[in-house]
Amino acid sequence: MADITVSLPDGSERTLPSGATAADLAADIGPGLARDAIAAVVDGTGCDLAVPLADGATVEITTPGSDRGLETLRHSTAHVLAQAVLGLWPGATFAIGPPIDHGFYYDFDLPDGATFDPEDLETIDERMREIIAADQAFVRGESDVAEALEIFADHAYKREIIEKVTSGGAAGDLADEAGAGGVGEQLSYYRNGDDFVDLCRGPHVPSTGRLGHFALQKVAGAYWRGDETRPMLQRIYGTAWSTGKDLRGHLHRLAEAEKRDHRRLAAELDLVSWPEVLGPGLAVWHPRGATVRKIIEDYSRSRHEAGGYDFVFSPHIAKSVLWETSGHLDFYADSMYPPMEMDGASYYPKPMNCPFHVTVFQSSQRSYRDLPKRYFELGAVYRYELSGAIHGLLRSRGFTQDDAHIFCTREQVADELASLLDFTISVLKAFGFDDFQAKLSTRPEEKSVGDQELWDLATDGLRSALESAGLAYEVDEGGGAFYGPKIDVDVTDAIGRPWQLSTLQLDFNLPERFGLEYIGADGARHQPVMIHRALMGSIERFFGVLLEHYAGAFPAWLAPEQVRVLPVADVHQDYADQVLARLVDEGFRATVDPADEPLGKRVRSAKTAKLPHVLVVGDDDVANDTVGDNARGADKPERDLPLDDFVERLAALVAERR
């Protein structure tokens, strides 16, 4: 019997008897790996451990700790979920159940339109653990289409997947999502236990006993294939990990993220509220929230002033003709608030600022010497978001864009984009973000406007702007709007979550629709290029992201109340007032909390309100012009600090925006 030789990822080679499987290879490498192995990657393709290896193959053993291993683990857990549900609900059918970040889900259609209760999750969880305890083998099978259709005769969604997968073409996405396997006419499926089989590309762990560190999380509705015209399925989400420790860690992180929820913090810190009488998605800003917002806006304005922008203002409503010209009524009407009828005209609340800025550009004849024109406005817009999409400040129906529109010549596009991107990153950094991820979206396949030369010019301009800024980016081919390519910038927050904030968007459409022009050096009329740029995106949303990023503990320069002075007893009240007067005089936001309550209580209140500095003043301080500074994050209070030193220190922090 001839031996086979396979290569390992480190470049080394192993010789095994012919017919050896990936599991045999793992065992040959070592008992530890044999125990850990759950799947393999053979020549770049995920495979079960049971697959026989071909001579000359490159093989990597998959272990649970790796990304691929976790994916396999989660996918196998999803199968067990489906097995449990199908066993518990006779007549139920199932759709797709892929691994996702941190876990998995599976979509079901229960008989007679039944739905899952949260309590059902416990029942399902118990059944899943029985299946896992039974250590059932996952057994791969393959068949042609006809046979597959027969195996899944009772499962309409699986049959639909089989038909899509084998008809090729655009169904690739679905096949990926479904994990359904098949090249050409061959389809694969996996059985475990006596009565469960699922269409699947694999690979899977060898047996259910390898699973177990999972938790079912929630029930949700999800449209079949994400299409709102299709049936609504019942989706169960779960999380799964290779060890109990990882699972507990993940659940702990979720709990921590919940504590940062900006809606909770907005209420606890008295920043913002959403009175029911206003309607969904509409917030009011309380003094403390408004203070932070004002600092954000003031900083934004000062940067724009220094950055060569012209400030403009525009009304909240305009007649329908503006929105007809801009095209919003054609493309965007569903997201617009309905019109108000007045004096025979229809006035729409604005969902965007751009048409107004266009009219400013049009207000006089423009020369190439005037360009680029950069108009900036903190413009409040109103969008009729779907009720289910509204989410605190992160997605609301009324919000304020830090909106700029740049009108420039084709020749200026590249330089302009580069400086816009630098400006954007520089401002975001000032707010404590230092981890960015960008996405470049290029011309869509389908219909789009503008000549190819212009698209190339703009797309190249965006790309070189990204490169000169040194930003990591990915390319979304064909992901641009019909009217131009764009860059979106995400920031990563303190606990690693990405937030899309900025967008740089070329627009070849509005200049055409509004007939914009400027007089070139050649004396002829030319059409300017228009760039939309939102930096924070929405001030409300940006504030919400900052709130979550800092978990409510705003740095001193942003904190609504920077210092609270606590006299130890009534006799220290006068001195506390003097300290306060000095702080206010220095331009700090400070208050005094009189000695009506015990000191410990007042310290606690100030700490709960996440103040950066709590100053305690007593006999020693009155005598020596000092304060006791209990700074947020410090191990212990600092006593006998000269007031002058404290002022100097705080001023430095604020100046450095820390």
Add this chain to the structure above:
RNA sequence: GCCCGAGUAGCUCAGUUGGCCAGAGCAGGCGCCUUGUAAGCGUCAGGUCGUCGGUUCGAAUCCGACCUCGGGCUCCA
């Protein structure tokens, strides 16, 4: 908009199988206490139990519709 879940005082929550005037803690008012670093004591006030309708001798509790919120889907700054 669609699916599931939830709405009891400003906030966080109790409220047994429908049955005496709906409770607590925190926050708030008042009084006492005068305090050196994360909750001093007492007292008072505060709720048409989301709204409307239904079932019942009787509804916070059961049913329906609507409103709002939460988690998803879709969408998106």
